[in-house]
Amino acid sequence: MDSMVITSLTVSLIAILVIFTVLVILIYTIKLLVHFIPYEEPPTQKSTSAALPKTSPSSVSPDIISAITAVMATHLGKSPQEFHINQINPK
Amino acid sequence: MELTFGSAATKIIGSTGFSSLTLGDGTMILVACVLLYLAIWKKFEPLLLLPIGFGCLLANLPLSMMASTDSGGLLNFFYQGVKHEILPPLVFLGVGALTDFGPLLANPSTLLLGAAAQIGVYTTLVGAVFLGFDLKEASAIGIIGGADGPTSIFIASKLAPHLLAPIAVAAYSYMSLVPLIQPPIMRWLTTAEERKIKMEQLKPISQTVKIIFPIVVTIVCCLMLPGVTPLLGMLMLGNLFRESGVTARLHETAETHLINIVTILLALAVGSSMTADSFLRLETIKIIILGLLAFCMATAGGVIFAKIMSKLSGGKINPLIGSAGVSAVPMAARVSQRVGAEEDQTNFLLMHAMGPNVAGVIGSAVAAGVFISLFGDPTGGSTHAEVATNLISTMSASLK
Numbered sequence: 001m002d003s004m005v006i007t008s009l010t011v012s013l014i015a016i017l018v019i020f021t022v023l024v025i026l027i028y029t030i031k032l033l034v035h036f037i038p039y040e041e042p043p044t045q046k047s048t049s050a051a052l053p054k055t056s057p058s059s060v061s062p063d064i065i066s067a068i069t070a071v072m073a074t075h076l077g078k079s080p081q082e083f084h085i086n087q088i089n090p091k
Numbered sequence: 092m093e094l095t096f097g098s099a100a101t102k103i104i105g106s107t108g109f110s111s112l113t114l115g116d117g118t119m120i121l122v123a124c125v126l127l128y129l130a131i132w133k134k135f136e137p138l139l140l141l142p143i144g145f146g147c148l149l150a151n152l153p154l155s156m157m158a159s160t161d162s163g164g165l166l167n168f169f170y171q172g173v174k175h176e177i178l179p180p181l182v183f184l185g186v187g188a189l190t191d192f193g194p195l196l197a198n199p200s201t202l203l204l205g206a207a208a209q210i211g212v213y214t215t216l217v218g219a220v221f222l223g224f225d226l227k228e229a230s231a232i233g234i235i236g237g238a239d240g241p242t243s244i245f246i247a248s249k250l251a252p253h254l255l256a257p258i259a260v261a262a263y264s265y266m267s268l269v270p271l272i273q274p275p276i277m278r279w280l281t282t283a284e285e286r287k288i289k290m291e292q293l294k295p296i297s298q299t300v301k302i303i304f305p306i307v308v309t310i311v312c313c314l315m316l317p318g319v320t321p322l323l324g325m326l327m328l329g330n331l332f333r334e335s336g337v338t339a340r341l342h343e344t345a346e347t348h349l350i351n352i353v354t355i356l357l358a359l360a361v362g363s364s365m366t367a368d369s370f371l372r373l374e375t376i377k378i379i380i381l382g383l384l385a386f387c388m389a390t391a392g393g394v395i396f397a398k399i400m401s402k403l404s405g406g407k408i409n410p411l412i413g414s415a416g417v418s419a420v421p422m423a424a425r426v427s428q429r430v431g432a433e434e435d436q437t438n439f440l441l442m443h444a445m446g447p448n449v450a451g452v453i454g455s456a457v458a459a460g461v462f463i464s465l466f467g468d469p470t471g472g473s474t475h476a477e478v479a480t481n482l483i484s485t486m487s488a489s490l491k
Contacts, residue, residue, distance in 0.1 A: 018316075022312060030304065070439050070442035073292055073442070074293055079289075
């Protein structure tokens with residue numbers, strides 16, 4: 001039993017080392033990729049907002065608002081604190 | 092053939108399931124009903140627990156030939172997809188098509204949180220050995236801590252097929268309980284100030300990087316851990332469908348119809364393996380307890396590592412995102428968002444937590460790859476380590 005526990009500890013240690021090694025390699029690979037292939041702003045498109053039915057954010061769940069805020073922040077390249085969602089237009 | 096009323100009635104009664112119903116079958120039907128109740132009324136992972144529960148119900152109806160072990164039965168055919176490791180990789184194909192690796196690419200250091208959360212896998216492995224499981228069984232149980240259903244099923248079917256049913260049920264049950272299990276641990280391990288930390292906006296990522304990423308991950312990870320290729324390869328193929336922009340139809344199929352069909356087959360197959368013989372054992376109770384330990388330790392591991400990263404980065408990382416290092420996409424990320432919002436409604440952690448969350452998927456697949464390398468039997472007789480050793484000795488002998 002004791003030897004099994006020691007073996008399991010050894011396996012755990014080796015496995016954690018392997019996982020961290022693999023993921024650290026991935027981290028540096030990603031950093032290299034991002035460094036050599038930087039993001040380029042897509043050409044701006046004309047807004048085509050049509051008259052859609054409006055929904056107050058208060059009627060939408062906080063999960064949806066946080067998801068939309070997070071995606072908008074990523075898209076606009078702004079902090080979520082820099083803008084506020086006033087209305088949501090469902091499709 | 093002559094039949095009297097009495098003999099015909101006796102024959103019909105003898106052919107009903109009631110005549111063969113055992114106490115074990117009855118108990119398992121009850122277990123199936125509990126799973127159905129949790130899925131339908133409590134909404135615990137209904138997409139999985141409902142078909143698993145119904146598969147369990149079908150498998151335990153005597154004379155129905157619906158158990159995974161009933162050769163020629165319908166669910167036995169479905170079970171071949173688990174036994175031959177076809178269905179879990181196909182689920183991963185769909186998961187890859189659904190996953191946006193953007194937040195991970197924008198903040199690659201969050202990959203470490205996906206690794207740190209695998210601590211749950213290894214503490215459970217040691218715990219399982221303490222409770223008398225052998226190393227293969229303990230590895231299959233430990234992977235529950237990865238909070239990744241397909242990976243748990245993949246490893247269990249490879250290393251401990253006799254424990255597949257309790258491992259799958261424990262994995263999916265605890266995944267559905269992530270919103271209940273994680274928050275107390277997260278609150279206990281962090282201060283209010285830490286929970287209020289607002290993280291910097293993620294940088295946008297080039298589409299080219301998003302396209303190259305799945306190819307690079309496949310090459311790097313599958314070369315290092317070949318045993319994980321079916322899972323990780325399919326995950327990355329699904330993601331390439333999504334990001335390449337040239338396979339819209341394949342992407343749409345993988346993220347909707349395919350994953351739904353495969354989920355039905357997989358869950359029914361798992362449910363069909365829940366027979367009284369395989370489930371009503373002391374090992375099941377031990378696995379349920381170890382599964383809970385796995386999830387708690389995985390959450391704690393992620394949060395503690397995130398705290399360390401937070402300190403090292405001068406408070407730029409909110410430790411709450413560490414808990415999302417367990418896979419359970421996107422539920423674990425939502426939990427990080429909710430617990431953060433409890434302290435500050437204007438703190439949006441969701442996108443930041445998605446980084447470690449998808450890193451957890453890669454982390455648990457890599458953890459599975461390590462187990463397959465150490466204990467697996469991918470070539471019909473030898474582990475990868477043995478194959479590599481044999482190859483090296485053959486090469487060195489030929490060089491001499």
